[in-house]
Amino acid sequence: MDISSGWDLVIIGSGPAGEAAAMQAAKGGLRVAMIESQNRVGGNCTHWGTIPSKALRHQVRQVIRSQRNPLLRGLINPRQVQWQDLIRRSGEVIDSQVQVRTDFYIRNRVRLFSGLGYIQGPGEVRVDDPVGRQWLLRTxxxxxxxxxRPYHPADVDFDHPRIYDSDTILNMAHTPRNIIVYxxxxxxxxxxxxxxGLGMRVDLVNNxxxxxxxxxxEISDALSYHLRDEGATIRHSEEYSRIIADDDGVTLELRSGKRLRADALLWCNGRSGNTQDLGIENLGLEAxxxxxxxxxxxxxTAAENVYAVGDVVGWPSLASASYDQGRFCAEGIVTGGPVKQVENVPTGIYTIPGISSVGQTEQELTESKVPYEVGQAFFKNLARAQITGERVGxxxxxxxxxxxxxxGIHCFGYQAMEIVHVGQAVMRQPAPNNTLHYFVDTTFNYPTMAEAYRVAAINGVNRVRR
Structure with a gap:
């Protein structure tokens, strides 16, 4: 075993949280080592989660848009698009991301160790690399x-070739005609x-x-309506009792007595933190x-000088928030001063159309008895949406x-995840610069989707002037 001493910070996991912490700590003058169990950096976000799924979504949106464009309609049949072809394109994006992220470590002189990290005790992390070598890092x-990782109940056979989770769906070798999403x-x-969007018949089972x-x-209802309008069947308040898979497909038996049959099943019912086989018990920690x-x-954590950030600590389990958690945590380690908190995190949901929000909902304001009003802009009335054909939202x-x-800002539709930041920036301003007057008095480019803020603000002002 090779012993390497003198590290200021050893990080296990090179996803957004780990990467941000490594860069912040290195820029703060610390000697940093990164341990990654895979042979390439980026973590779940780059290889199985955010990046591949959003790359897939973009391609599916292109297929959908081609059907809405009179000049292109008929050139692409969504039912003839092969899942494997979409995955292949996503792989190109992943490769690009890995290269960019690898360069970060090289430029900042962060030492990369490829292998499984195991905490042997306070200040000691062992690395078992893929070729059988061992390193002991003292820090x-x-x-x-x-x-x-995706949560796996014991009674579901995830080794069956027709049962997938959000990781293994990226390796699906066939294109189902119908699929159950649990x-x-x-x-x-x-x-x-x-x-x-690819023309599959979808049963979306919601517990x-x-x-x-x-x-x-209102936003949740809009998504439900749009999914049903696109042909999905949504089944609320349902729990599975048994999943039976064979060579031809999957049968989902529900506690309500219903039986659903499809070519494949995608399990999307929760995630679990990756703390297994990590050695946290050697520090007196328990997940x-x-x-x-x-x-x-x-x-x-409860162990001195042992920290945790990102999905492994739970909420909000977003790549954006994880990045900031890592950065803020590392800054605290460098300076020893107060640590910034992640707050006012925008929600970004990459459905088709997308959803994004920041701030309070109508339900929360009503329960808090805050006297609020609503300003609305419907995309079907915006010139930009009419030009692009993206009128829903x-x-x-x-x-x-x-x-x-x-x-609060709540958006459903084209470019939702992009334009929400305009509202977020205004909300963070001190009074009186955080009011509707900003949107009313500011000139927006025309025609743009961001112009929706001006339309919604004028709509809101008119409501309270009546």
Missing amino acids: RNILIATGS GAGVIGCEYGCMFT RQHLLDFLDT NSRGQLSVDERYC MLKILFHRETLAVL
């Missing part, structure tokens, strides 16, 4: 950024939209009463039932009736 600080959270809804019930109700670690306001601004302060 002042350890950061766990191992991310998460779990209607963010990942389930995103893939459900992709499958319907809750509404889709994405953390969203503003919860979903493999997640508890941390304090400095992202420090709306932007709604929630604001205080008396002060006109912006309290």
